[in-house]
Amino acid sequence: xxxxxxxxxxxxxxxxxxxxxxxxxxxxxxxxxxxxxxxxxxxxxxxxxxxxxxxxxxxxxxxxxxxxxxxxxxxxxxxxxxxxxxxxxxxxxxxxxxxxxxxxxxxxxxxxxxxxxxxxxxxxxxxxxxxxxxxxxxx
Ligand code: SF4
Ligand code: SF4
Numbered sequence: 650x651x652x653x654x655x656x657x658x659x660x661x662x663x664x665x666x667x668x669x670x671x672x673x674x675x676x677x678x679x680x681x682x683x684x685x686x687x688x689x690x691x692x693x694x695x696x697x698x699x700x701x702x703x704x705x706x707x708x709x710x711x712x713x714x715x716x717x718x719x720x721x722x723x724x725x726x727x728x729x730x731x732x733x734x735x736x737x738x739x740x741x742x743x744x745x746x747x748x749x750x751x752x753x754x755x756x757x758x759x760x761x762x763x764x765x766x767x768x769x770x771x772x773x774x775x776x777x778x779x780x781x782x783x784x785x786x787x788x
Pocket of ligand 1: 732738739740741742743752762779784
């Protein structure tokens with residue numbers, strides 16, 4: 650039996666594709682487990698989705714091939730939230746707001762704030778509270 654893997658994807662839907670039930674088909678027709686982290690529709694009615702898809706490599710590839718039959722851009726980096734190392738002062742202000750510990754003080758002496766991207770659920774709390782604009786969302 651093939652191994653089940655999880656991949657993080659970002660999808661961009663132009664206005665013309667926004668109302669199509671693409672995610673529904675990923676679940677129903679391609680047997681993928683889809684966990685939507687974040688969805689946003691801009692005032693121009695473009696859509697952004699950050700999601701995890703779980704299935705075999707083959708199922709995921711077939712699902713992505715299906716998504717690409719629409720005018721949807723697929724981004725594999727999953728970098729919905731990034732931290733700019735040059736801007737971060739390690740003030741620690743974001744740490745108590747981060748629900749998963751993706752941002753945490755990793756060294757009690759230096760008070761270094763580490764960011765573990767794989768633990769980030771893209772709740773955007775750090776983007777809202779960082780006084781230095783070090784955390785940013787791709788959306
Ligand atoms: S609040 Fe901003 S500057 Fe302060 S530690 Fe967090 S990311 Fe860095
Ligand atoms: S987006 Fe949310 S989970 Fe991710 S690092 Fe920022 S506060 Fe933590």
